[in-house]
Amino acid sequence: xxxxxxxxxxxxLQEGESSSLNCSYTVSGLRGLFWYRQDPxxxxxxxxxxxxxxxxxxxxxxxxxxxxxxxxxxxxxPKPEDSATYLCAVQASTGGFxxxxxxxxxLFVKA
Amino acid sequence: DADVTQTPRxxxxxxxxxxxxxxxxxxGHDRMYWYRQDPxxxxxxxxxxxxxxxxxxxxxxxxxxxxxxxxxxxxxxxxxAIPNQTALYFCATSDSPGETQYFGPGTRLLVL
Numbered sequence: 454x455x456x457x458x459x460x461x462x463x464x465x466l467q468e469g470e471s472s473s474l475n476c477s478y479t480v481s482g483l484r485g486l487f488w489y490r491q492d493p494x495x496x497x498x499x500x501x502x503x504x505x506x507x508x509x510x511x512x513x514x515x516x517x518x519x520x521x522x523x524x525x526x527x528x529x530x531p532k533p534e535d536s537a538t539y540l541c542a543v544q545a546s547t548g549g550f551x552x553x554x555x556x557x558x559x560l561f562v563k564a
Numbered sequence: 565d566a567d568v569t570q571t572p573r574x575x576x577x578x579x580x581x582x583x584x585x586x587x588x589x590x591x592g593h594d595r596m597y598w599y600r601q602d603p604x605x606x607x608x609x610x611x612x613x614x615x616x617x618x619x620x621x622x623x624x625x626x627x628x629x630x631x632x633x634x635x636x637x638x639x640x641x642x643x644x645a646i647p648n649q650t651a652l653y654f655c656a657t658s659d660s661p662g663e664t665q666y667f668g669p670g671t672r673l674l675v676l
Contacts, residue, residue, distance in 0.1 A: 496568070496667030542607075554608075556604055556605060557606060
């Protein structure tokens with residue numbers, strides 16, 4: 454069964470304390486892995502798409518990496534404005550259109 | 565103006581009532597989706613549409629129906645609302661199945 458698991462459920466960091474969020478997936482052929490950011494009361498906002506193992510993408514303090522079984526979202530020297538829920542989603546390349554979302558990691562960054 | 569809009573933003577209704585949630589987009593995308601989000605469960609796909617004449621059931625379509633009135637408009641209906649349909653509902657669009665999805669601001673629905 455296709456599945457996406459994100460850990461931890463919640464993460465509390467001090468400003469400047471770097472860390473990583475994990476997204477483990479099981480899918481019958483990976484077409485793409487997506488990271489989104491969701492602020493309270495808003496819809497998810499796209500961050501990155503990764504297509505193959507070994508691929509990396511960066512945006513400001515965020516860097517996403519991908520292996521055959523998991524993806525990491527690395528946050529370097531976070532700021533309070535990075536506080537949000539980060540969602541991971543995978544799309545299978547077989548069985549037609551199917552995007553599966555993880556439950557998300559809630560990140561709190563304290564000044 | 566936002567590319568994907570949803571109305572209403574908040575709705576309280578009673579068990580058994582029929583309600584409609586509406587979604588409009590100005591991105592020119594053919595593909596539109598309806599998701600619901602529940603705490604701890606992530607986003608789950610209700611229905612999706614690849615063009616005006618194409619409607620497909622998602623993971624959790626029971627108790628819901630949709631209408632694609634135009635390329636830019638996709639509505640979700642709850643024929644007879646029940647309390648476990650209380651959730652946050654999101655509309656999204658994309659250019660193709662493998663591409664980024666763009667989400668609306670969501671509709672918070674409470675069924676009493």
